Structure formats: C-alpha cells, structure tokens
Amino acid sequence: MNLRVTREEPLRLMSVHAHPDDESSKGAATLAKYAAEGVEVLVVTCTGGERGTVLNPAMDRPEVRAGLAGIRRTEMAAARDILGIDQHFLGFVDSGLPGPGEPLPEGCFAVTPLQEATERLVALIREFRPHVMITYDETGGYPHPDHIRTHEVTVAAFEAAGDPASFPGTPWQPLKLYYHGALSKAWFQALHDGMTARGILSGMEGVLAEFPADVTAPEFTTRIPCEDYFPVRDRALLAHATQIDPNGGFMLHDRDVERDVWPTEDYHLARSNVPVDLPEDDLFAGIPPKRPTVLVSGGGVAGSTVAYWLKRHGYAPTVVERAPALRQGGQAVDFRDQALTVLERMGVLEQVKERDTGIGDCTIVDADGVPYAVMPSILYAGELEVLIDELIEILYGAAVQEGVAYRFGDSITSLKEDDDGVYVTFEHAPPQRFHLVIGADGAHSAVRRLAFGPEEDFTHYLGCYYGYWTVDNRLGLDHSGMATGDGETAALSVFSIKHNRQARAGLLFKTDPLSHDRRDLAAHKRVLKERAAHLGWQAPALLEQLDTVDDLYFDAMTQIRMDSWSKGRIALVGDAAYCAAPTSGRGTSQALIGAYVLAGELAAAAGDHEVAFAAYESALRDYVEGNQEIGVQGSQYVFAKPTQEVFDAMAAQARQAPDEPDTDLTLTTY
Numbered sequence: 045m046n047l048r049v050t051r052e053e054p055l056r057l058m059s060v061h062a063h064p065d066d067e068s069s070k071g072a073a074t075l076a077k078y079a080a081e082g083v084e085v086l087v088v089t090c091t092g093g094e095r096g097t098v099l100n101p102a103m104d105r106p107e108v109r110a111g112l113a114g115i116r117r118t119e120m121a122a123a124r125d126i127l128g129i130d131q132h133f134l135g136f137v138d139s140g141l142p143g144p145g146e147p148l149p150e151g152c153f154a155v156t157p158l159q160e161a162t163e164r165l166v167a168l169i170r171e172f173r174p175h176v177m178i179t180y181d182e183t184g185g186y187p188h189p190d191h192i193r194t195h196e197v198t199v200a201a202f203e204a205a206g207d208p209a210s211f212p213g214t215p216w217q218p219l220k221l222y223y224h225g226a227l228s229k230a231w232f233q234a235l236h237d238g239m240t241a242r243g244i245l246s247g248m249e250g251v252l253a254e255f256p257a258d259v260t261a262p263e264f265t266t267r268i269p270c271e272d273y274f275p276v277r278d279r280a281l282l283a284h285a286t287q288i289d290p291n292g293g294f295m296l297h298d299r300d301v302e303r304d305v306w307p308t309e310d311y312h313l314a315r316s317n318v319p320v321d322l323p324e325d326d327l328f329a330g331i332p333p334k335r336p337t338v339l340v341s342g343g344g345v346a347g348s349t350v351a352y353w354l355k356r357h358g359y360a361p362t363v364v365e366r367a368p369a370l371r372q373g374g375q376a377v378d379f380r381d382q383a384l385t386v387l388e389r390m391g392v393l394e395q396v397k398e399r400d401t402g403i404g405d406c407t408i409v410d411a412d413g414v415p416y417a418v419m420p421s422i423l424y425a426g427e428l429e430v431l432i433d434e435l436i437e438i439l440y441g442a443a444v445q446e447g448v449a450y451r452f453g454d455s456i457t458s459l460k461e462d463d464d465g466v467y468v469t470f471e472h473a474p475p476q477r478f479h480l481v482i483g484a485d486g487a488h489s490a491v492r493r494l495a496f497g498p499e500e501d502f503t504h505y506l507g508c509y510y511g512y513w514t515v516d517n518r519l520g521l522d523h524s525g526m527a528t529g530d531g532e533t534a535a536l537s538v539f540s541i542k543h544n545r546q547a548r549a550g551l552l553f554k555t556d557p558l559s560h561d562r563r564d565l566a567a568h569k570r571v572l573k574e575r576a577a578h579l580g581w582q583a584p585a586l587l588e589q590l591d592t593v594d595d596l597y598f599d600a601m602t603q604i605r606m607d608s609w610s611k612g613r614i615a616l617v618g619d620a621a622y623c624a625a626p627t628s629g630r631g632t633s634q635a636l637i638g639a640y641v642l643a644g645e646l647a648a649a650a651g652d653h654e655v656a657f658a659a660y661e662s663a664l665r666d667y668v669e670g671n672q673e674i675g676v677q678g679s680q681y682v683f684a685k686p687t688q689e690v691f692d693a694m695a696a697q698a699r700q701a702p703d704e705p706d707t708d709l710t711l712t713t714y
Contacts, residue, residue, distance in 0.1 A: 054082060054083060054084045055078075055082075055083045055084070055175055055176075055328050055331070056083065056084045056085075056086070056172060056173060056174045056175050056176075057075070057078055057083055057084070057085045057086070057174060057175070057176050057177075057178070057327065058085075058086050058087075058088060058168075058169065058172060058174035058176070058177045058178070058218070059071060059075060059085070059086070059087050059088070059177070059178040059179070060087075060088045060090065060165070060177065060178065060179040060194055060197075060198045061087060061088065061089055061090065061179075061194065062089075062090050062091060062153075062180075062184075062188065062190035062191045062193075062194045063089065063090075063091055063092075063093040063096060063116075063138060063190065064089055064092070064093045064116045064117070064119060064120035064123075064284065064287075065093070065116075065119070065120075065123075065281070065284035065287040065288070066089075066191075067087045067089070067123065067127075067131070067280075068123050068127070068277065068280040068281045068283070068284060069226070069227070069281060069294065070180075070185065070224045070226040070227070071178060071224055071226060071309050071311075072127060072273075072276070072277035072280050072281070073268075073270035073271070073273035073274050073276065073277040073309055074268045074270050074273075074309045074327070075087070075127050075129055076127045076128060076129075076270075076273040076276040076277065076280075077268065077270045077272070077273045078327070079127060079128040079129050080128060080273075082476075082477050083328075084130070084172075085127075085128075085129040085130065086129065086130045086131070086132060086172050086174070087124070087127075087129055087130070087131040087132070088131075088132050088134055088165065088168060089120065089131060089132070089133050089134065090134045090136050090153055090161075090190065090193070090194050090197070091133075091134075091136045091137060091138040091139070091153050091190055092113055092116060092117060092133060092137070092138060093112075093113070093116040093138050094112065094113040094116075094137060094138040095137075095138040095139065095140030095141075095149070095152075096112065096116065096138060096140075096286075096287070098112065098286045098287075099286065099287050099288070099289060100285055100286055100287065100288060100289045100290075101289065102285075102289070103285055103286045108286060112286065115286055116284075116286065116287075117133075119283055119284045119285060119286065119287075120284075122283035123280040123281075123283040123284060126276060126279045126280045126283055127276060127280050132168060134161075134164055134165060134168070135164065136152075136153035136156055136161065137149075137151060137152050137153060138152065138153065138190060139152035139153050139154040139155070139188075139189045139190045139193075140152070141188055141189070142189075148189060152189075152190075153189075153190050153193055154189035154190055154192070154193045156193075158196060158197065158200060161193070161197045162197050162200040162201050162204060163211050165197055165198065165201035166201045166204050166205045166210065166211050166213070167211070167213060169201055169202075169205040169216060169218065170205055170213045170214055170215065170216045173216045174218050175218060175219050175220070175328060175331055176218065176219065176220045176221075176222065176327045176328060176331075177198065177202055177218050177220070177221050177222070178221075178222045178223075178224060178311065178327075179194055179195055179198035179199070179221070179222075179223065179224070180192075180194055180195045180198075180223060180224055181195060181223040181224070181312065181314070182195055183195075185224060185226070185227070195223075198221075199221070199314075199315075202218055202221045202315060205217060205218060206218070217317060218317075219316070219317045219318050219330075219331055220313065220315065220316045220317070220318065220320075220327065220328075220330075220331070221313075221314045221315035221316075222266065222311040222312065222313055222314060222327060223311060223312045223314050224311060225262045225264050225309075225310035225311055225312055226309065226310070228262050228310070229252065229255040230262065231306055231310075232248050232251050232252055232255075233252060234305045234306050235248060235297050235298075235301060235302060235305060235306065236248040236249070236252060237305070238298075238301040238302075238304060238305035239297065239298050239301050242298075242301060244298055244301065246297065247296055247297075248297070262310070262312065263312055264310040264311065264312060264323070265311065265312050265313040265322045265323055265324060266310065266311040266312070266313055266322075266323065266324040266325070266326075266327060266329075267308035267309075267310050267311075267323065267324075267325055268308055268309050268310070268311070268325060268326070268327065269307055269308050269325060270307075270308065270309055271302075271303045271307035271308075274299060274302065274303065275299075278295070278299075281294065281295070282295075308325075311327070316330070318330040318331055318332070335358055335359050335360035336358075336359050336360065336479035336480070336651060337359070337360045337361075337362065337465075337477075337478045337479050337480075338351075338354050338359050338360065338361045338362070338478060338479060338480045338481070338482060339361075339362055339364060339456075339466070339468055339476075339478040339480070339481045339482070340354075340361050340362065340363045340364070340481075340482045340484055341363075341364055341455075341456055341481070341482070341483050341484060341485040341489070341490060341491045342363070342364075342365065342483065342484035342485035342486060342489075342618075342620070343363050343364075343365030343367070343370065343371075343436070343440065343450060343452070344371060344436055344484065344485075344486065344618070344635075345432075345435060345436060345439060345618065345632055345635040345636060345639075346484035346617045346618025346619070346620070346635035346636075346638065346639045347363055347365070347482075347484035347485070347618075347639075348363065348436065348439035348440050348442070348443045348448075349386070349390070349439055349443075349635065349636055349639035349640065350482055350484055350617055350639035350640075350642055350643050351363050351443050351448045352390060352439070352442055352443040352446050352448060352643075353390075353639065353640055353643030353644065353714075354643045354646070355443070355446045355447055355448050356446060356643075357643055357644070357646065357647035357714065358647070359479075359643075359646070361448050361449070362448075362449045362450075362451060362478075363443070363448060363449070363450045363451065364450075364451045364454050364455065364456065364470070364473075365450065365451070365452050365453075365454075366453070366454070366455040366485075366490075367452065367453070368452055368453040369452060370433070370436055370437055370440055371432075371433055371436055372433050372595050375431075375432060375512045375548065375550060375597070375626065376401055376403065376425075376429050376430065376431050376432070376539065376541070376548070377429065377430065377431075377432045377435060377631070377632040378424070378425050378427070378428060378429040378430075378629065378632070378633075379396075379427060379428045379429075379632065379633050379636070380427055380630075380633055381427075381633075381709075382633070382637055382709055382711050383632070383633035383636045383637055384427065384428065385711055386636045386637060386639075386640045386711070387636065389640070389713075390439075390442055391442065392438050392439065392442050395438050396428065396430055396435065396438060397428060399430040399431070399434045399435070399438070400428055400429060400430060401425070401429045401430060401431065401523070401539075401541060402523045402543075403421055403425050403429055403523055403524065403525065403539060403540075404421050404522075404523050404524040404525075405418050405419060405420055405421050405524060405525075406418070406419040406421070406424070406524065406525035406526065406527055406537065406539070407419075407524070407525070407526045407527070408526075408527050408528070408686060409526060409527070409528050409581055410528065410580075410581070411528065411579065411580030411581055412580065412581070413580075413581045413582070416688075417686055417687060417688045417691055418688065418691065419527070419686070419691050420691060420692075420695040422695050422698050422699060423691070423694055423695060423698060424629065431541055431542075431548075432632070435632070451473065453472070454470050454471055454472045454473050455470065455471045455490060456468055456469070456470060456471075456481075456490055456491060456494065457469045457470060457471055458494060459481060459491070459494045459495055459614065461612045461613050461614065464477070465477045465478055465479050465480075465613065466478050466479075466480065466481045466612075466613050466614060468481065479613070480613050480614070480615070480646075480653055481495075481613065481614045481615075482614075482615050482616070482617055482642070483495070483614065483615070483616040483617070483620045483621075484616075484617050484618050484620055484635075484639070485620055486618070486619045486620055486623075487503075487599070487602060487604055487619045487620070487623040488562070489616065489619075489620035491614065491616065491620065492604075492616055492620050492621075495611050495614045496606070496611060496616075502604050502605060502606050503602050503603075503604060504602060504603045504604075504605055505557055505600060505601070505602050506601040506602060506603065506625055506627065506675065506676060506679035507554055507555075507601070507679060508552055508553060508554045508555065508600075508601045508679055508682075508683075509552070509553055509555060509558065509571070509575075509598070509599065509600050509601060510550065510551065510552045510553075510598070510599065510601055510626060511550065511551050511568060511572050511596060511597065511598040511599075512548055512549070512550045512596070512597045513548070513549055513589070513590060513593045513595060513596040513597070514541075514546055514547070514548055514549075514593055514595050515538065515546070515547050515548065515549045515586055515589045515593075516546070516547065516589065517540050517544055517545065517546055517547040518547075518585065519538065519547070519582065521538070521539065521540035521544065521547060522540065522544055523540055523543075523544065524539070524540060525537055525538060525539035525540070526538055526582075528579055528580070528581045528582075528583070529579070529683060529685065530578065530579060531683065531684065531685035532554070532683060533553055533554040533555075533575075533683065534551065534552070534553040534554070534575055534576055534578075534579060534683070535551070535552045535553075535682055535683055536549070536550070536551050536576055536579050536581075536583055536586065537549070537550045537551075538550070538582070538586060549586045549589075551572055551575065551576050552601070552682060552683070553572075553575040553576070554683060555575070557600065558571065558600070562598075562599065565594075565596060565598075568596060568598035569590040569591070569596065571598075572587065572590060572598070573587045573590065601625050601626065601627060601679055602623065602625060603622075603623050603624060603625050603672050603675055603676075604619060604620070604621065604622055604623040605622070605672070606621060606622065608661065609621040609622065609657070609660070609661055610653075610657035610658075610660075610661070613653055615642060615653075615657050615660070617635070617638045617639050617642050618631075618634065618635035618638055618639065619631060619635065621638070622634065622638070622664075622668040622671075622672070624668070624671040624672045624674070624675040625672075625675035625676075625678070625679060626675075627674075627675050627676075627677075627678030627679040627682055628671050628672065628674045628675030628678055629674070629678065630671040630674060630675070631671075634667075634668065634671055637664070637667070637709070637711070638660075638664055638668075640711065641660055641663050641664055641711070641712075642656075642657075642660045643714075644712060644714030645657070645659040645660045645663070645714075647714050648712075648714055663709075663712075664709075667709050
C-alpha cells in the first residue's frame with residue numbers, strides 16, 4: 045500500500061472535464077474519497093453543457109430544454125456539494141455533437157484556439173497549485189469534440205504551467221497527470237460476468253456489442269480503492285437530473301456486484317515529474333512527504349518553545365491561542381541552570397538578558413511601614429529575571445522567525461484521534477487534521493480536559509490564591525521590592541518593573557477553595573480587596589489601583605499531577621502536564637526544559653510518538669516531582685513572618701550549595 049505522511053500543506057487534486065455531469069460519471073468516488081481525507085479537490089468544467097440534450101425522459105419538457113444552460117449549472121452545484129469538492133467553470137461554450145459532415149458551431153470550445161484555452165487553464169493551475177491532475181486520454185473517452193479538446197488543453201497546460209516563459213504569472217508545476225480509465229470494456233465485461241454468475245440480468249450485452257472485437261485493453265497503472273464512496277458517486281450522478289435516468293443506463297447495474305468485482309476506479313499515469321513505483325493505489329504516490337503537522341494549544345512559554353523546536357526538527361507546528369494577542373501582565377519569572385541552556389540554544393539568551401529586571405533586595409515592613417528585614421534577591425530572582433510577558437514576546441519572536449504559524453483568538457473544541465492523526469474542531473476556524481496535538485495551554489488546559497478528563501481529576505489545591513497587577517511606582521522603588529503580611533493568611537508585595545517606570549503588586553492569601561468564575565475580572569478584584577484590607581502599610585493605595593487595571597492575573601495556587609503526560613497522539617507540556625505552582629519558583633524553567641525535551645525526543649524517535657512520549661516522561665519525571673515538592677513547601681512558608689537571621693541563612697545556603705531539582709538533569713543535544 046502507498047502511504048502518505050500528514051503534510052505541512054494540503055495535497056491538491058485537479059480534475060478537468062468537458063461538461064457538467066462528466067465529473068460524476070468518471071472518477072467521482074475517487075474525488076469524494078480524497079476530499080474526505082483532507083485533500084483539496086477542484087473540478088474544472090471547460091464548458092457549461094449548453095448544447096447538451098435532455099437524456100432523462102422524465103425531465104424532457106419544453107421549459108427544461110429552454111432553460112437547460114441554467115439548470116445544468118444548478119445541477120453541477122448540487123453534485124459539487126454532494127462530493128465535497130470545489131468546482132470552477134472555465135467559461136467556454138459547449139460544442140454539441142455534430143453529425144457526420146456537420147461543422148462545429150462558431151465560437152464553441154472545440155474551435156477555440158489551443159493557445160487561448162491553454163492560457164486560461166494555466167492561470168487556474170497556477171492559482172490552485174495542484175499536485176496531481178486528471179483528464180481524458182487522446183480519444184476523449186469517447187469521440188466528443190469537447191472531450192478531445194479537453195485532453196489537448198489539459199496536456200498543454202500541464203506542460204506550460206511550470207514554465208516561466210509560458211504565459212504571465214508565477215509558475216507552478218503539477219507533479220503527475222493521469223488519464224481516466226472509466227467505463228472501459230473490461231469494466232462492463234466484469235460487471236456482466238459477475239451479475240450473470242449470480243443469476244442477475246445484466247442488460248449490458250448491447251453495450252458490450254458496441255465495443256470493437258479487437259479493442260485494446262486499457263493499461264491501468266493506478267487503481268484507487270473507493271467502493272465505500274460509490275453511494276456518494278451515485279448521489280452526485282442523480283443530481284444531474286437532466287442527464288441521468290434513474291431507471292436506466294448506468295444506474296441499473298447491481299451495486300453489490302460492482303463492489304465485489306470492481307471496487308476501484310482506474311487510471312493511467314501519463315506524466316510524472318517524481319519517481320514512481322507501478323502499479324499504484326494512490327494518485328499521490330511518490331510525491332515527497334511534507335513536514336508532519338503538529339497543533340500546539342497555547343502561545344505562552346511552553347507553547348512557543350515547543351513550537352520553535354518542533355520547527356527546527358522538521359515538523360510543521362501551528363500554535364492556536366485563545367487570547368486575541370500575546371499575554372500581558374503577570375509576575376516576574378526567573379531561570380536557573382538548564383533553563384538558561386535552553387534559552388542559549390534557542391539563540392535568545394542575550395535578548396532575555398537585555399530584559400533582565402535587575403531586581404535587588406526586597407524590604408519587609410510591618411503594618412505601619414517600619415522595615416524589619418531584608419530578603420536577598422538570590423532567594424527569588426535566580427540567576428536572571430524577566431517579566432513573563434516580555435519573555436513570551438521574545439519566545440514568540442523566535443518561533444515566528446523560525447516559521448511557526450500562529451492563530452490568535454481561537455480555541456480547540458473537540459479532539460478525535462484515529463490511526464492517521466487527530467481531527468480537531470475549533471471555535472472559529474474550520475476543522476483540521478494534525479499528526480500530533482500538544483497541550484501547552486496552562487494549568488486550566490482545554491487539551492487536557494478534552495483528551496484526559498475533567499480538571500478536578502488532576503488538580504491539587506495548595507490552600508491559597510494569588511493575584512498580580514500593574515501599579516504606579518509611587519513608592520519610588522529602584523530595582524527593588526517591598527512586602528508586608530499578617531504572618532498567617534495574607535502576604536502583599538510590590539516590585540519595580542520596566543526600569544522603575546512602573547511597579548507590579550502581588551497578593552497571596554490563604555482560603556478554602558473559592559466558588560467563582562475564573563474569567564470574572566470584577567469578582568477577582570473584589571476578592572483581593574477583601575483579603576488584603578486589613579494589612580495596613582500601602583495596601584489601600586495598591587488595592588485602589590485594581591479599579592483601573594486590565595492586566596490582573598488571578599488564580600488558585602494549584603499543582604497538576606498526572607500519571608501520564610500523553611495519550612495516543614496527544615501530549616501535554618509545561619503547566620498543562622505538571623504545574624508546580626508559582627510558590628515553587630520553577631514553573632518557567634520547567635516549561636522551557638519540558639518543551640525542549642519533548643520536541644527533541646520526537647526528533648530522536650524519528651517521529652514515533654509513542655517512543656518519544658515515553659522517553660520525554662522518563663527524562664523529566666524525577667525533575668518535575670522535585671519541583672512540585674518545592675512548590676508545596678513554598679505555599680506554606682510564604683505566609684510565615686520572617687526574620688533577618690532566617691533570610692541570611694537561606695541566602696548563604698543558596699550561594700554555597702544550591703540544591704536544585706535540575707542539578708542532575710542533563711540536556712541532550714538533539
């Protein structure tokens with residue numbers, strides 16, 4: 045069997061016919077099959093069938109004959125929709141079928157200069173850019189002048205479309221050209237024999253008698269198994285009600301017999317610009333595969349990083365992001381050890397360093413604003429610290445420069461996996477099939493919910509909530525911070541950002557799980573005001589600015605714990621798979637490292653997602669569990685009233701012997 049890999053761009057098929065109804069009587073099941081598989085299919089109809097006759101006695105009425113041109117276009121539209129394809133009239137006039145010695149009508153398709161007709165089809169080829177084309181052989185399938193002209197024009201256009209010197213426009217060279225093998229003597233004979241053997245009257249004796257005794261059997265190089273689409277073909281045929289008699293001709297043979305004795309539609313490969321191995325069962329056989337497609341849900345740190353590396357490793361990632369633009373707001377994030385290696389390998393480390401907040405120590409004050417301790421920056425700023433929205437901007441820029449496609453303002457609504465990929469539906473965009481899907485959409489991951497189960501199955505609440513919002517730097521902080529708390533249930537901080545032009549406030553508070561809409565900004569602001577009203581110091585002023593901000597980030601302090609981070613062709617990365625909670629201080633580093641390893645293991649496994657996903661989990665499971673333990677501890681001591689002695693001891697330990705979960709983690713160079 046000829047196999048195709050999911051492609052970066054869809055395959056495209058153009059089938060060129062003479063009249064409406066030809067597309068349904070010759071190769072229709074093939075067209076329907078490929079369209080259902082995601083191939084873009086375009087039928088080109090050279091004429092409108094204006095000089096045709098009404099072949100269905102039930103439709104042979106004066107008003108039908110008088111309006112035949114319009115009726116045939118309506119029939120064509122109905123057949124197009126049944127087959128699930130696109131269709132284009134090339135705009136020439138039907139030549140009719142003159143009798144012996146009769147001239148062809150003036151201005152008809154058959155007498156149109158070959159150059160003129162070819163130029164029109166070349167323009168359409170260059171616009172649609174088909175990989176494969178189909179038409180009739182030099183006999184036209186039968187000696188209708190329009191069929192013969194269709195053959196001549198299609199062959200000429202196939203040859204000219206890729207030639208920059210032939211006609212204006214950007215060249216496009218189709219790769220393969222096929223001739224139809226429909227309605228051959230061999231096909232009629234097989235059906236006749238099959239029906240006769242089953243005691244069914246075939247009615248095909250007259251048709252067989254019309255073939256010359258010495259007719260040459262057609263050379264079929266390519267047989268497309270498409271018996272499952274014969275009913276679609278039949279419905280498309282019947283849509284051409286003026287041309288198809290439901291009680292005669294093609295509609296009379298037994299369909300079960302046809303499925304048994306001739307379950308294919310057949311073609312002859314006339315031209316190929318790619319190496320082929322005959323016989324074939326796929327019109328696209330031999331066409332080089334494009335990059336396997338991967339849908340990444342989430343345009344944050346993990347999403348842009350995994351998309352960047354997937355693109356570097358030969359995949360075709362598309363990032364879909366629910367927000368209408370890149371995320372704004374949020375806290376500062378820092379990096380340690382191997383996360384810096386990932387940034388360096390992406391070529392963005394220097395850009396990130398340029399955005400370093402340069403943050404210094406944080407002064408701890410009581411409710412009256414009296415300082416009583418200083419927390420050294422080494423305890424919260426790591427080796428390098430930037431604002432999360434600035435990091436996202438840098439990673440997005442690197443991914444776009446690499447060629448990653450982004451789709452903002454949309455989200456996934458369903459995932460259906462099969463042997464060939466994942467069929468994805470979206471809130472706004474049309475459905476699409478991808479080779480793999482990666483959920484990088486945070487702790488509230490939609491991909492995880494759709495593929496693995498409800499959020500509550502994986503969420504572990506750590507007993508508190510947090511919020512961050514931008515405020516004026518009214519305290520005059522100079523690359524530094526200040527904080528206060530009640531020592532039990534609430535802690536409020538503010539740090540200068542944007543080189544002291546602004547500041548960012550943050551509140552953590554203990555509570556039982558809240559019942560609220562996590563997208564209700566007004567409710568979040570009310571909760572924060574209620575929980576910090578008692579803190580004193582600058583709390584009233586910082587809380588007042590909540591009324592005018594639109595960048596508030598508010599959420600529960602939770603971890604995501606899963607037995608497996610993948611299921612079939614769907615994998616999770618970053619907070620969607622293993623959120624360690626902001627109190628770990630490791631979430632961003634974990635997202636960078638996880639995205640790098642996931643993409644790298646896919647490359648190392650040569651696309652075998654089962655092997656790659658298993659290796660990804662094996663490489664990171666211990667690292668993730670270590671980070672999550674830090675997150676649990678942090679959610680408890682963050683509320684304790686500190687002393688300078690404790691801070692100094694912690695800082696000394698951090699400087700001398702950092703105990704980081706990724707100390708023993710070695711990043712492979714993929």
